[in-house]
Amino acid sequence: MKLQLRTVAASVAILLAPMVISSNAFAADDVLMDKSGMTLYTFDKDSKDQSNCNDGCAVKWPPFVASQGAKAKSGFGVIKRDDGTQQWTYQNKPLYTWSGDIEQGDMNGDGLGGVWHVAKKVASVY
Numbered sequence: 001m002k003l004q005l006r007t008v009a010a011s012v013a014i015l016l017a018p019m020v021i022s023s024n025a026f027a028a029d030d031v032l033m034d035k036s037g038m039t040l041y042t043f044d045k046d047s048k049d050q051s052n053c054n055d056g057c058a059v060k061w062p063p064f065v066a067s068q069g070a071k072a073k074s075g076f077g078v079i080k081r082d083d084g085t086q087q088w089t090y091q092n093k094p095l096y097t098w099s100g101d102i103e104q105g106d107m108n109g110d111g112l113g114g115v116w117h118v119a120k121k122v123a124s125v126y
Helices: 056-060
Strands: 004-007 012-015 019-022 025-028 031-034 041-043 076-080 086-090 116-118
Antiparallel strands (some): 041 116, 076 086
């Protein structure tokens, strides 16, 4: 049985083993999730710090939106999308959720079209 802690200030629920990545995301078993526990994904057709998922693509793969003035840390960054909104990145890769994931922890988008992948925490090297 895994113990759960609740971080009220950051509105993030984490398991003891996972690490908080930012106030909006955490890693569970090295899979990145948003603060609601929904899996985050990367898209092979994106460029470094540039989202190439817009319009209909962004409906199916909602961008992991960053609020104005969001502070990046621990490998996270923020980019400006074509529509003017800001999107979180991890290791310079824009992050998305998948409309086909219904419950927390679902990973139904992994491998879709051979270009969508679960975003995973990169091990720190010291």
